[in-house]
Amino acid sequence: xxxxxxxxxxxxxxxxxxxxxxxxxxxxxxxxxxxxxxxxxxxxxxxxxxxxxxxxxxxxxxxxxxxxxxxxxxxxxxxxxxxxxxxxxxxxxxxxxxxxxxxxxxxxxxxxxxxxxxxxxxxxxxxxxxxxxxxxxxxxxxxxxxxxxxxxxxxxxxxxxxxxxxxxxxxxxxxxxxxxxxxxxxxxxxxxxxxxxxxxxxxxxxxxxxxxxxxxxxxxxxxxxxxxxxxxxxxxxxxxxxxxxxxxxxxxxxxxxxxxxxxxxxxxxxxxxxxxxxxxxxxxxxxxxxxxxxxxx
Amino acid sequence: xxxxxxxxxxxxxxxxxxxxxxxxxxxxxxxxxxxxxxxxxxxxxxxxxxxxxxxxxxxxxxxxxxxxxxxxxxxxxxxxxxxxxxxxxxxxxxxxxxxxxxxxxxxxxxxxxxxxxxxxxxxxxxxxxxxxxxxxxxxxxxxxxxxxxxxxxxxxxxxxxxxxxxxxxxxxxxxxxxxxxxxxxxxxxxxxxxxxxxxxxxxxxxxxxxxxxxxxxxxxxxxxxxxxxxxxxxxxxxxxxxxxxxxxxxxxxxxxxxxxxxxxxxxxxxxxxxxxxxxxxxxxxxxxxxxxxxxxxxxxxxxxxxxxxxxxxxxxxxxxxxxxxxxxxxxxxxxxxxxxxxxxxxxxxxxxxxxxxxxxxxxxxxxxxxxxxxxxxxxxxxxxxxxxxxxxxxxxxxxxxxxxxxxxxxxxxxxxxxxxxxxxxxxxxxxxxxxxxxxxx
Numbered sequence: 001x002x003x004x005x006x007x008x009x010x011x012x013x014x015x016x017x018x019x020x021x022x023x024x025x026x027x028x029x030x031x032x033x034x035x036x037x038x039x040x041x042x043x044x045x046x047x048x049x050x051x052x053x054x055x056x057x058x059x060x061x062x063x064x065x066x067x068x069x070x071x072x073x074x075x076x077x078x079x080x081x082x083x084x085x086x087x088x089x090x091x092x093x094x095x096x097x098x099x100x101x102x103x104x105x106x107x108x109x110x111x112x113x114x115x116x117x118x119x120x121x122x123x124x125x126x127x128x129x130x131x132x133x134x135x136x137x138x139x140x141x142x143x144x145x146x147x148x149x150x151x152x153x154x155x156x157x158x159x160x161x162x163x164x165x166x167x168x169x170x171x172x173x174x175x176x177x178x179x180x181x182x183x184x185x186x187x188x189x190x191x192x193x194x195x196x197x198x199x200x201x202x203x204x205x206x207x208x209x210x211x212x213x214x215x216x217x218x219x220x221x222x223x224x225x226x227x228x229x230x231x232x233x234x235x236x237x238x239x240x241x242x243x244x245x246x247x248x249x250x251x252x253x254x255x256x257x258x259x260x261x262x263x264x265x266x267x268x269x270x271x272x273x274x275x276x277x278x279x280x281x282x283x284x285x286x287x288x289x290x291x292x293x294x295x296x297x
Numbered sequence: 298x299x300x301x302x303x304x305x306x307x308x309x310x311x312x313x314x315x316x317x318x319x320x321x322x323x324x325x326x327x328x329x330x331x332x333x334x335x336x337x338x339x340x341x342x343x344x345x346x347x348x349x350x351x352x353x354x355x356x357x358x359x360x361x362x363x364x365x366x367x368x369x370x371x372x373x374x375x376x377x378x379x380x381x382x383x384x385x386x387x388x389x390x391x392x393x394x395x396x397x398x399x400x401x402x403x404x405x406x407x408x409x410x411x412x413x414x415x416x417x418x419x420x421x422x423x424x425x426x427x428x429x430x431x432x433x434x435x436x437x438x439x440x441x442x443x444x445x446x447x448x449x450x451x452x453x454x455x456x457x458x459x460x461x462x463x464x465x466x467x468x469x470x471x472x473x474x475x476x477x478x479x480x481x482x483x484x485x486x487x488x489x490x491x492x493x494x495x496x497x498x499x500x501x502x503x504x505x506x507x508x509x510x511x512x513x514x515x516x517x518x519x520x521x522x523x524x525x526x527x528x529x530x531x532x533x534x535x536x537x538x539x540x541x542x543x544x545x546x547x548x549x550x551x552x553x554x555x556x557x558x559x560x561x562x563x564x565x566x567x568x569x570x571x572x573x574x575x576x577x578x579x580x581x582x583x584x585x586x587x588x589x590x591x592x593x594x595x596x597x598x599x600x601x602x603x604x605x606x607x608x609x610x611x612x613x614x615x616x617x618x619x620x621x622x623x624x625x626x627x628x629x630x631x632x633x634x635x636x637x638x639x640x641x642x643x644x645x646x647x648x649x650x651x652x653x654x655x656x657x658x659x660x661x662x663x664x665x666x667x668x669x670x671x672x673x674x675x676x677x678x679x680x681x682x683x684x685x686x687x688x689x690x691x692x693x694x695x696x697x698x699x700x701x702x703x704x705x706x707x708x709x710x711x712x713x714x715x716x717x718x719x720x721x722x723x724x725x726x727x728x729x730x731x732x733x734x735x736x737x738x
Binding site: 003011022 | 300318319322323649651652654655658659662666669670673
């Protein structure tokens with residue numbers, strides 16, 4: 001009888017250990033496969049009368065000398081956090097901002113009368129064709145996570161804000177529900193502009209080197225063209241995966257016809273910056289509202 | 298969709314595996330009470346077709362059986378080898394007259410003999426008609442209350458029949474299955490594990506099959522096969538159900554007939570498993586022989602499943618029906634086909650590998666614990682290995698789980714397909730005759 005209980009205990013213990021370790025990834029994998037496959041991504045080209053093509057006129061008190069480009073990835077509600085959202089040191093991954101914090105930040109921008117720019121306005125400012133009010137900001141999201149539509153979109157829309165999402169177009173086209181679906185892109189099109197974050201090259205090899213830099217340049221070009229294709233020809237801006245790039249990539253972007261490319265260099269963008277190396281200021285999960293205010297100046 | 302199906306099957310699989318692990322482990326052992334008499338009388342039937350190499354081992358087992366009120370009938374089913382000659386030499390036979398006790402149809406009997414050396418042993422020499430036919434001929438001439446069927450390649454442990462007699466003192470018991478161990482895994486009545494891997498695999502499988510599966514089924518009243526190698530039946534019931542049907546799997550067939558009987562006629566009746574009633578049988582030692590044997594088993598199963606499909610739940614009780622339908626048919630047969638296409642699905646679909654990996658890890662854990670449970674239950678049934686053998690056992694388990702066990706998928710799928718294409722051809726696996734009685738008993 002003792003042996004039975006020992007056996008039972010060991011059995012339950014092993015199963016329990018197995019289940020606790022596998023449960024998280026298993027459930028994620030399950031929710032991912034149970035959703036339907038959305039098929040190829042194929043956005044319609046931008047029309048000339050689209051909001052993203054027009055340049056608004058602004059009442060300017062003080063002219064901006066630089067513009068903060070905010071960089072976000074994921075916006076997640078606190079109750080939806082799971083163990084794999086945390087790093088080994090117990091902190092959230094840098095790419096996550098909680099919904100409440102994001103709402104607070106946007107409310108602050110609205111209350112302070114900030115202008116949220118379109119890419120075209122930002123580009124024209126950078127080349128000196130237009131001036132912008134001092135309180136201008138460009139909001140960007142990298143990767144194209146699904147939470148951008150479920151969590152960020154309603155908040156942005158509330159204040160009639162504009163923002164840009166750099167999509168990993170292959171991930172969106174794959175139907176993986178962690179990422180935006182084509183239908184999500186349609187829904188969000190009154191707030192978001194969509195640009196490329198590569199098609200399939202947002203990966204690292206085993207030694208941690210970004211695919212963009214280790215793949216032959218011809219392959220990179222092919223990837224970017226595939227990405228632009230899926231985006232219906234959108235190529236106003238690009239964001240380097242992990243902010244990693246070399247001289248030849250800048251050249252390639254210029255050859256293809258990109259106007260802007262964004263890095264992850266942490267500083268405000270000014271007219272002295274190269275158009276294909278625009279710095280961005282990342283918003284971190286632990287940032288307080290005061291930290292956020294500092295980022296804007 | 299396929300994934301949900303997979304998970305449902307997997308859940309079902311885990312339920313059955315848990316039943317097989319925990320019911321045998323926690324079910325209390327019956328106390329033997331040796332004092333009470335009288336015993337039921339026993340007739341052993343041994344159908345033999347071309348068994349010249351092994352029949353004398355089997356005879357020795359019968360002769361050495363420590364039991365009263367016994368008769369044994371060896372039925373020579375028209376052997377084309379020296380089986381009759383061996384019987385003559387071993388038993389010193391003389392021809393006798395013997396009255397038919399019932400009138401079953403079977404191939405004509407050429408002669409009936411009785412041993413001068415052992416007065417309780419008879420031999421029926423008849424025309425070839427298959428195992429079921431031979432058993433029916435045996436039933437025709439059997440006179441005792443309990444009929445024990447024994448394969449000619451099986452050797453009874455000396456107290457096996459006594460254990461069988463005891464169980465039949467319970468009037469509700471209409472049929473009982475004994476434990477069949479692999480003879481190669483025994484030396485001087487003690488189990489050992491210094492064997493070819495292919496034999497080890499079968500040893501493990503038999504141990505699991507009897508100590509866990511049969512035991513659990515016995516507790517739940519869901520026994521659907523009483524092994525033809527060693528089973529015991531009440532003669533009156535055998536006669537009521539018209540004896541054996543000529544089929545590849547006459548042992549499963551007769552068991553299901555008994556299941557119908559206890560559901561429709563004798564409602565208190567039950568079929569049980571008697572772990573202490575032990576016999577030893579020689580298992581195939583080559584992959585091709587094993588393959589033939591398993592193909593035959595699978596054909597037998599498919600045949601019975603088709604024959605009894607309409608009896609499920611109506612003429613067969615709920616639990617054995619559930620067991621047949623879900624465990625044997627769904628998990629045992631259909632699932633094998635499904636398993637064949639799983640690797641393809643993993644390759645050609647975008648499924649996250651964590652899902653198959655998780656399922657694999659969980660089934661591996663279950664398999665490991667099941668192998669340990671077998672040892673614990675086996676130990677309680679005096680199945681003791683020496684320390685070295687336990688080590689060998691544990692080193693073998695992982696290979697068994699990821700290697701040999703997968704062979705089963707092949708056996709089941711090929712067997713099922715072959716059933717529909719060449720139903721009638723069935724092989725008898727080659728007898729090696731290597732199994733010496735001294736080794737086994």
